[in-house]
Every structure is written in C-alpha cells, then in structure tokens.
Amino acid sequence: xxxxxxxxxxxxxxxxxxxxxxxxxxxxxxxxxxxxxxxxxxxxxxxxxxxxxxxxxxxxxxxxxxxxxxxxxxxxxxxxxxxxxxxxxxxxxxxxxxxxxxxxxxxxxxxxxxxxxxxxxxxxxxxxxxxxxxxxxxxxxxxxxxxxxxxxxxxxxxxxxxxxxxxxxxxxxxxxxxxxxxxxxxxxxxxxxxxxxxxxxxxxxxxxxxxxxxxxxxxxxxxxxxxxxxxxxxxxxxxxxxxxxxxxxxxxxxxxxxxxxxxxxxxxxxxxxxxxxxxxxxxxxxxxxxxxxxxxxxxxxxxxxxxxxxxxxxxxxxxxxxxxxxxxxxxxxxxxxxxxxx
Amino acid sequence: xxxxxxxxxxxxxxxxxxxxxxxxxxxxxxxxxxxxxxxxxxxxxxxxxxxxxxxxxxxxxxxxxxxxxxxxxxxxxxxxxxxxxxxxxxxxxxxxxxxxxxxxxxxxxxxxxxxxxxxxxxxxxxxxxxxxxxxxxxxxxxxxxxxxxxxxxxxxxxxxxxxxxxxxxxxxxxxxxxxxxxxxxxxxxxxxxxxxxxxxxxxxxxxxxxxxxxxxxxxxxxxxxxxxxxxxxxxxxxxxxxxxxxxxxxxxxxxxxxxxxxxxxxxxxxxxxxxxxxxxxxxxxxxxxxxxxxxxxxxxxxxxxxxxxxxxxxxxxxxxxxxxxxxxxxxxxxxxxxxxxxxxxxxxxxxxxxxxxxxxxxxxxxxxxxxxxxxxxxxxxxxxxxxxxxxxxxxxxxxxxxxxxxxxxxxxxxxxxxxxxxxxxxxxxxxxxxxxxxxxxxxxxxxxxxxxxxxxxxxxxxxxxxxxxxxxxxxxxxxxxxxxxxxxxxxxxxxxxxxxxxxxxxxxxxxxxxxxxxxxxxxxxxxxxxxxxxxxxxxxxxxxxxxxxxxxxxxxxxxxxxxxxxxxxxxxxxxxxxxxxxxxxxxxxxxxxxxxxxxxxxxxxxxxxxxxxxxxxxxxxxxxxxxxxxxxxxxxxxxxxxxxxxxxxxxxxxxx
Numbered sequence: 002x003x004x005x006x007x008x009x010x011x012x013x014x015x016x017x018x019x020x021x022x023x024x025x026x027x028x029x030x031x032x033x034x035x036x037x038x039x040x041x042x043x044x045x046x047x048x049x050x051x052x053x054x055x056x057x058x059x060x061x062x063x064x065x066x067x068x069x070x071x072x073x074x075x076x077x078x079x080x081x082x083x084x085x086x087x088x089x090x091x092x093x094x095x096x097x098x099x100x101x102x103x104x105x106x107x108x109x110x111x112x113x114x115x116x117x118x119x120x121x122x123x124x125x126x127x128x129x130x131x132x133x134x135x136x137x138x139x140x141x142x143x144x145x146x147x148x149x150x151x152x153x154x155x156x157x158x159x160x161x162x163x164x165x166x167x168x169x170x171x172x173x174x175x176x177x178x179x180x181x182x183x184x185x186x187x188x189x190x191x192x193x194x195x196x197x198x199x200x201x202x203x204x205x206x207x208x209x210x211x212x213x214x215x216x217x218x219x220x221x222x223x224x225x226x227x228x229x230x231x232x233x234x235x236x237x238x239x240x241x242x243x244x245x246x247x248x249x250x251x252x253x254x255x256x257x258x259x260x261x262x263x264x265x266x267x268x269x270x271x272x273x274x275x276x277x278x279x280x281x282x283x284x285x286x287x288x289x290x291x292x293x294x295x296x297x298x299x300x301x302x303x304x305x306x307x308x309x310x311x312x313x314x315x316x317x318x319x320x321x322x323x324x325x326x327x328x329x330x331x332x333x334x335x336x337x338x339x340x341x342x343x
Numbered sequence: 344x345x346x347x348x349x350x351x352x353x354x355x356x357x358x359x360x361x362x363x364x365x366x367x368x369x370x371x372x373x374x375x376x377x378x379x380x381x382x383x384x385x386x387x388x389x390x391x392x393x394x395x396x397x398x399x400x401x402x403x404x405x406x407x408x409x410x411x412x413x414x415x416x417x418x419x420x421x422x423x424x425x426x427x428x429x430x431x432x433x434x435x436x437x438x439x440x441x442x443x444x445x446x447x448x449x450x451x452x453x454x455x456x457x458x459x460x461x462x463x464x465x466x467x468x469x470x471x472x473x474x475x476x477x478x479x480x481x482x483x484x485x486x487x488x489x490x491x492x493x494x495x496x497x498x499x500x501x502x503x504x505x506x507x508x509x510x511x512x513x514x515x516x517x518x519x520x521x522x523x524x525x526x527x528x529x530x531x532x533x534x535x536x537x538x539x540x541x542x543x544x545x546x547x548x549x550x551x552x553x554x555x556x557x558x559x560x561x562x563x564x565x566x567x568x569x570x571x572x573x574x575x576x577x578x579x580x581x582x583x584x585x586x587x588x589x590x591x592x593x594x595x596x597x598x599x600x601x602x603x604x605x606x607x608x609x610x611x612x613x614x615x616x617x618x619x620x621x622x623x624x625x626x627x628x629x630x631x632x633x634x635x636x637x638x639x640x641x642x643x644x645x646x647x648x649x650x651x652x653x654x655x656x657x658x659x660x661x662x663x664x665x666x667x668x669x670x671x672x673x674x675x676x677x678x679x680x681x682x683x684x685x686x687x688x689x690x691x692x693x694x695x696x697x698x699x700x701x702x703x704x705x706x707x708x709x710x711x712x713x714x715x716x717x718x719x720x721x722x723x724x725x726x727x728x729x730x731x732x733x734x735x736x737x738x739x740x741x742x743x744x745x746x747x748x749x750x751x752x753x754x755x756x757x758x759x760x761x762x763x764x765x766x767x768x769x770x771x772x773x774x775x776x777x778x779x780x781x782x783x784x785x786x787x788x789x790x791x792x793x794x795x796x797x798x799x800x801x802x803x804x805x806x807x808x809x810x811x812x813x814x815x816x817x818x819x820x821x822x823x824x825x826x827x828x829x830x831x832x833x834x835x836x837x838x839x840x841x842x843x844x845x846x847x848x849x850x851x852x853x854x855x856x857x858x859x860x861x862x863x864x865x866x867x868x869x870x871x872x873x874x875x876x877x878x879x880x881x882x883x884x885x886x887x888x889x890x891x892x893x894x895x896x897x898x899x900x901x902x903x904x905x906x907x908x909x910x911x912x913x914x915x916x917x918x919x920x921x922x923x924x925x926x927x928x929x930x931x932x933x934x935x936x937x938x939x940x941x942x943x944x945x946x947x948x949x950x951x952x953x954x955x956x957x958x959x960x961x962x963x964x965x966x967x968x969x970x971x972x973x974x975x976x977x978x979x980x981x982x983x984x985x986x987x988x989x990x991x992x993x994x995x996x997x998x999x
Contacts, residue, residue, distance in 0.1 A: 010532035012482040022465040022474045048419040055376045125415040132405035133377050293407050294391040
C-alpha cells in the first residue's frame with residue numbers, strides 16, 4: 002500500500018436512499034413512522050455470547066503481545082519476572098475461561114437453532130452457527146499457540162540463564178575456596194548478616210549498574226560478578242562480601258529459576274489439553290483455501306446427481322403405474338363381470 | 344503504486360468490514376462480528392480470484408451465498424449484499440426484506456446505481472416495512488475482475504459481437520459503451536489516478552473515451568476523495584496514460600494459436616478467472632488399471648487455481664510449452680533433493696539422539712546436549728514440512744496441467760499449426776510453407792475444423808493471399824463441414840477497412856525478429872500417453888522441443904510503445920488526446936493543452952476482447968523498454984480464446 006493514507010473509492014448513498022424512502026412514505030402516507038429511527042435490536046444469547054467471546058479473545062491477544070515483549074526483554078534494570086508471572090497467570094486463566102465459555106456457547110447454539118427452526122430457518126442458520134463457533138475456536142487456538150510460543154521462548158531463556166549460572170558456579174567456587182577461611186568465617190560470624198537478613202533483593206539480580214557494563218544482560222552481569230569476586234578475592238573485606246554474595250546468589254536464584262521453569266512447563270502442559278479440545282478445528286482448515294466459486298461447481302454436480310436420482314425414481318414410478326393400471330383394469334373387469342353376469 | 348489486485352482486495356475487505364473507516368478502532372469490529380455475504384454471479388467473479396473462503400471467514404463472513412440461490416433466514420445477523428445494480432437484484436433484496444431473512448441489510452452496488460433503481464429499492468423496502476433495517480447503500484467501484492497484478496478483465500461478455508452487430512439497436516450499444524466506461528472508471532477510481540486518454544478516432548474507443556472523460560470531469564468537479572491527488576502535487580507529473588484500443592485493429596493475435604504456458608491453459612484447457620479444470624490423467628490411468636474403471640470410464644477432473652502467488656506459475660506462465668515441461672521436471676528434481684536432504688538430516692539426528700540418550704542415561708554430562716540438538720533438527724524438519732507439502736502440491740498441479748496440455752497438443756497436432764502460423768506471422772512464406780499450410784487446411788488430418796479456420800483466417804489477415812487461392816481453401820473447409828462464416832465476416836471487414844483507411848495498412852508491418860521455423864513436423868511417431876505422466880521432457884518429441892516462437896511485437900504493443908515514448912508512429916499520431924483535468928471547453932479551444940508524453944505508466948484497455956498473448960507481449964515490452972521503469976496495466980472487455988472469437992465472428996457473418 003502507498004505510504005500516504007488513501008481514501009478507498011466508494012460513494013455512500015444511504016442518505017439519498019433514506020430521503021427517497023421518506024418522500025415515498027409521506028406520499029403514500031399509510032403508516033407514519035415506518036422510516037423512523039432504527040428499531041431496537043433484540044439479540045439472542047448466542048449472538049451476544051459469541052460477540053463477547055470474540056472481544057475477550059481480542060483482549061487476551063493484546064495481553065499476549067505485551068507478554069511476548071516482556072519475555073523478550075532481559076534488561077538489567079527492569080527484570081520482568083514478576084510481571085511475566087502475573088501476566089502468564091492472567092492469560093492462562095483467560096484462556097481456560099474462554100475455553101469453558103466456548104462450551105457454553107454450544108448449548109446456546111442449540112437454543113438458537115431451535116429458535117430459528119421455529120422462524121423457518123434451517124440449514125443455513127445451522128452452518129452459520131457452526132462457522133461462528135469454528136471461527137472462535139480457531140481464534141482461541143491461535144491465541145493459545147501464540148501463548149505456547151511465548152512460554153517456550155521464556156523457558157529457553159531461563160534455561161540458558163541457568164546453564165550460565167552453573168558454569169559460573171563451577172568457576173567461582175574454587176576462587177572462593179582459595180580465599181581461605183576469612184570469607185566463610187565472616188559469613189558465619191554475621192558480618193554478612195546484613196546480606197542474609199535481607200535476602201529478597203538477591204533473588205533478583207543486582208540492580209546496581211556495574212561500571213564496565215551498565216547495559217549488559219542479566220546473565221552476563223552475574224558472570225561478571227563472579228569474575229569480579231574472584232579477582233578481588235585477595236583484596237580483603239570487599240572481596241569477601243562479594244564471595245559471599247556468590248554463595249547465596251546461585252542457590253536462591255537457581256531455586257527461583259527452577260520454579261519458574263516448572264511453572265512455565267506446567268502451563269505448557271495445560272495448554273496441551275486446550276489444544277486437544279480444539280484439534281478438530283485445525284484438522285478441517287483444508288476447505289478454507291477453496292474459492293467461493295468452487296462451491297458452485299459442487300452444487301452443479303449435486304444438482305446433477307439429484308436429477309439422476311429423481312429420474313430413476315420417476316422411472317420406477319412409471320413402472321409402478323403400469324402395474325397399477327393393470328390392476329385397475331382387472332378390478333374394473335371383475336366389477337363389470339360381477340354386475341352384469343353374476 | 345500498489346497493484347490493482349492489492350487495491351481491489353483492500354476495497355473489498357473494507358466493504359466486508361461494513362465500510363468502516365480504515366483507521367477505526369479494531370474493537371468496534373466486535374459490535375457486529377458475524378456477517379452473511381450475498382453476491383450475484385458477476386460479483387462472484389470479482390471476489391473469486393481475490394479472496395478464498397478462509398479470508399472471508401477471517402473477516403467474520405460465516406456464510407457466502409449467491410443471491411439467486413435458495414436462502415433461509417439467519418436471524419440476528421447483518422447481511423452484506425455485493426451485487427450489480429440491476430432491477431432483478433433490487434427485487435431480490437426487496438423479497439429478502441419482506442421475508443425478514445436477516446437482521447440488517449448493507450447494500451453495496453459494484454457499479455454506481457442509477458436514481459431510478461435507488462427509488463425502486465426504496466419502494467420495495469418500504470413495501471416490506473424494512474427501510475430502517477437497510478443500514479447502508481453504497482456505490483463501490485469494483486465492477487471489474489483483477490486477475491493479475493497487471494491484468495484486468497472488465498467482465499463484459501460478447502462485446503465484439505455486440506459492438507459490431509449491424510442489427511443492434513442504438514440503445515443496446517449505448518448501454519454496452521456505458522458499462523465499459525463504468526468498468527474502466529472503476530479501475531481508475533480504485534487506483535486513484537486521472538490519466539491522459541489516447542485513443543483512435545471515430546470508433547467505439549472514442550465513444551468510450553468521451554464517456555470516461557465526462558465521468559472523470561464530474562468526479563473531479565464534485566471533489567471525489569478517491570482522486571484526491573491535487574494537480575499541483577508531484578504526482579501530477581507522473582500521470583499515467585490511458586490507451587483505448589479496439590479489437591478490430593488486430594484480430595490475428597486472438598485467432599493465432601498460442602504456444603506459451605498461460606495462453607495454452609486459456610486456449611486449450613479453458614482457464615477462466617485463474618481457474619481451470621482438467622482431467623487428472625495420472626489418477627485416471629491408475630484407477631482404470633487398478634480397479635477396472637469403477638466410474639464407468641469417467642475421468643476424474645480436478646479444478647486448479649493458478650494464483651499469482653504460485654512460484655512456478657509466476658516463473659513459467661510466459662514460457663513456451665517445451666520449456667515449461669523442462670521446468671516441471673527440474674522442479675520435481677529439486678523437490679526430491681530437498682526431501683532427501685531433510686531425510687538424511689533426520690536420520691543423522693535420530694542416530695545422534697539415540698546415542699545421546701544412552702550417554703545421558705549412563706550419566707555422561709556433555710552428550711545430553713546432543714539430545715537437544717536432535718530435537719531441534721526434528722523441529723526444523725517439522726516446520727519445513729508444511730512448506731514442502733505446499734511445494735509438492737504446486738508441482739503436482741503443474742505436472743497434471745502440463746500432462747493434460749501435452750495430451751491435447753498431441754491430439755490436435757497443435758504444434759504443426761503453431762509452426763505454420765509462425766511462418767505466416769514472420770511474413771516469409773516459402774513454397775514449402777505454403778504447401779504445409781494448404782495441406783493442414785485441406786486434408787483435415789490434424790486439428791479440429793476450428794483450428795483450420797483459425798489458420799486460414801490468420802493467413803488471410805496477414806498475407807492477403809489472392810482471392811482465388813482463398814476461395815479454393817475456403818471451399819475445401821466448407822466441404823469438411825467447417826463453419827466458414829467467420830472468414831466471410833473477416834473479408835467484409837477487411838474490404839471495409841481498406842476502403843476507409845488506405846494509409847494505416849503499411850504503418851506497422853511486422854519486423855520478424857527470429858528465423859523461419861522448421862515446419863516439418865512428423866506426428867507419426869506418437870509417444871505413449873501413459874508414460875507421459877512420469878517425465879514430461881522425455882515424452883516430448885525432439886522436434887517439438889525446438890519450437891520456440893520468435894518474439895515480435897504485436898500491433899497494440901507498438902502503439903503503446905509509441906505513446907509511452909512519444910515517438911512518431913503512423914497510427915498513433917492520429918490518436919485523439921483527452922485530458923480530463925482540462926475542462927471540455929478549454930480542450931475544444933486548444934487541443935494542445937493535453938500533454939503528449941513521454942509517460943512512465945500506461946493503462947491499456949482493449950474494447951472488444953483481449954488475449955493472454957497480447958497481454959504477455961505488453962509485459963515483455965514493459966520489462967525490456969529502453970530507459971526502464973515502464974509499467975503497463977492491460978485490461979480488456981473479456982479474455983477471448985480463438986474459438987470464442989470465432990463464435991462471435993460466426994454470428995456476425997452472413998447467415999448462409
């Protein structure tokens with residue numbers, strides 16, 4: 002499309018149409034108010050519910066977009082773990098409640114069909130409802146698929162972080178050990194008590210920017226701390242504190258990460274069940290690549306075969322008619338015989 | 344400039360969104376998410392090549408129905424009508440309102456609706472007491488079919504016959520010209536351009552040009568938003584030129600037997616609206632062999648859609664048939680290689696994965712990564728699978744089409760006609776060529792009677808043979824039971840034209856670019872059809888393969904080139920020039936006000952029908968034009984095959 006906004010060519014003649022209708026109505030002057038304000042529409046449960054679900058799916062998709070952004074950002078200052086978890090839970094709830102609502106819709110669909118049946122509707126109303134439900138299912142499964150992808154990305158990221166963490170652990174421990182007992186003693190004696198007393202900030206990676214790499218990623222920063230700690234290990238008290246941080250950080254951090262991975266994976270498994278319920282939709286996507294005139298060809302074919310069937314029926318019927326005629330003649334003969342000769 | 348296809352799709356999508364402003368909040372679409380689409384035959388043709396059922400569903404269309412099909416009530420749902428403005432359609436809409444079929448009625452006319460019809464619509468809806476349910480009445484400028492990015496079908500059937508029929512009433516011709524002008528105006532409105540119009544004087548083209556200019560001036564005066572380009576903006580300097588041409592200027596290009604893939608699909612397999620049906624020969628053979636023809640010998644026919652998005656079609660549509668056969672084989676080979684590569688990768692991955700699992704279980708730390716690696720490979724293979732499947736589908740489709748074409752070519756001996764016509768077109772008929780031509784026409788060994796009439800017509804149009812020879816050949820054809828009325832009509836037409844304009848005859852004699860074709864084709868050694876489904880090239884006889892027609896520009900292409908490059912040209916110099924931005928009065932006072940080029944873009948419309956061959960020729964010109972960057976859009980009232988044009992000519996010919 003062109004860069005500039007372009008008006009699509011069309012000409013709205015609703016006003017002209019209404020004016021003509023108004024004029025005609027006045028001239029006929031049968032019933033005033035025919036061309037009044039649009040009547041208040043009463044809508045069936047089915048229509049209302051499906052519209053609501055559609056809007057909800059759209060809202061969920063928007064949340065999902067936000068989550069995808071969060072899951073990708075791994076900036077140092079703004080670790081999104083909390084938000085990601087919150088959003089994950091919200092979206093998970095959304096999806097499962099939508100899934101439940103879709104089941105309710107199928108009930109409303111039956112009601113709607115009964116209602117349309119009463120109003121002379123039939124097959125077309127049925128396929129309308131079926132298509133509505135299909136469309137919703139498809140949208141829901143697309144959203145669920147998107148959610149799954151985001152979670153996959155997230156769990157991969159966490160796993161990468163953990164791997165790095167392990168490496169860092171392996172490299173960091175000997176350095177701490179080489180420092181001798183000072184660090185450990187100090188930790189045991191309570192000079193690191195401040196750190197232990199407030200473990201919460203340690204769960205999340207350090208927020209203070211490091212001078213050499215202010216905008217680095219969390220993972221790299223963690224390793225940097227390790228290196229810093231190892232290098233400064235000989236440097237006395239500061240080094241000792243750092244070393245202690247290392248000791249604390251990995252275990253807590255790892256725990257939280259492991260939990261995160263677990264929750265993400267359990268969510269993926271839960272999504273699997275939703276997928277199973279929606280599977281039938283994905284299977285029947287084939288016909289959607291058809292063109293609208295393909296149906297006409299099919300209709301022509303169906304009409305042909307119907308005609309053939311009718312023809313066959315007609316032939317059997319005419320065969321029967323011959324038999325009926327003969328029967329009638331026999332009866333007539335018998336009656337005349339009975340009337341005149343018996 | 345976006346292509347006409349993209350623009351038209353955009354417009355249709357907006358209509359399906361109930362004509363909401365494109366910038367409107369998406370959430371608003373949830374007020375009325377589900378809709379029913381109702382269209383007539385003409386509008387079905389408009390939508391079919393552009394949107395699939397899935398696209399409609401994505402737009403919330405749950406049902407799509409023909410207006411004259413049996414329709415039932417679907418309560419609570421708004422209906423979108425997309426129909427031509429005709430009295431029948433308006434009556435149908437009134438019926439639907441009376442039967443209370445839908446909740447609301449959004450009426451979209453594919454062409455501007457007249458005041459009388461609008462009044463009629465108001466009357467019928469009033470009678471049905473449903474005026475307040477008619478939510479919208481909109482004129483859409485969508486009454487044409489965009490088949491490709493540069494190809495438009497104006498969907499006016501039988502236009503050549505209707506324009507040239509001496510018995511036609513003035514009113515019917517007026518209606519026809521109006522509908523052609525409306526369709527072209529719709530294309531311009533969709534594209535949002537006001538071109539400078541060039542056309543030959545004194546014919547249907549000029550009458551269409553007058554109507555078109557009047558409409559464009561009206562639209563500009565009323566400040567229609569679709570033509571919002573101010574004349575002062577930079578866009579004004581790049582205005583395209585609209586060339587209106589008439590079919591009668593070049594009949595030969597439609598009657599000629601084609602040899603390129605797309606044109607063959609049209610001519611032999613009856614491709615219409617990018618869709619064709621042909622017998623699936625491979626499947627038919629297999630079934631006949633395996634199950635003893637349970638269908639009673641009925642061949643399985645398949646419908647194929649040839650979309651511009653199809654990679655093979657895009658690459659090969661213009662290629663001569665033998666090259667297409669080669670390309671099909673090459674595509675199959677490439678596909679096999681790809682599949683094998685993936686299979687090999689998976690085998691390695693699976694082996695590595697098994698080893699990794701063992702090592703992982705026995706406690707080795709490092710090899711656990713191999714497991715992840717093989718999983719990734721498997722995932723890559725899985726994600727490549729849909730793409731491969733799609734590739735396979737496309738290749739299978741083209742294999743079947745090419746096989747069907749080959750079958751037809753062999754049955755009719757089409758290549759002998761193509762080579763004979765090639766000699767005629769090159770205007771260098773040797774004695775041997777003449778002998779072949781006469782043999783083809785008189786013996787009736789190859790091709791249908793229609794093929795022979797086409798060959799003779801071409802011979803007559805391009806070589807103007809002596810009357811005696813023509814009479815002899817015509818008599819021979821008549822003896823075979825062929826319908827020779829088209830020839831008679833062509834003769835009267837030619838006689839008329841020479842009387843009217845002697846000058847135009849020599850202006851654009853073809854310059855044969857290629858050598859004379861070796862026209863000796865021996866069809867005694869026919870190749871078995873059964874084998875042809877496997878490898879196409881191997882079954883193409885060696886002498887068929889050499890048939891690569893020389894490239895020569897058609898009469899239309901030369902005219903368009905002259906207009907675009909502002910070069911002197913015997914015909915084009917006499918063309919009328921109309922600039923709709925200049926008022927009619929100013930124009931009459933000073934005809935030189937209109938700019939005469941050069942131009943970068945041409946919109947070419949042929950009145951009376953066009954052909955894929957002519958279209959392709961224009962595309963080739965645009966691709967190779969000096970200075971580069973020329974763009975051409977080809978439109979015609981309808982795409983004609985040779986036989987369709989013959990049928991129209993036959994109706995015009997003397998009723999003997």
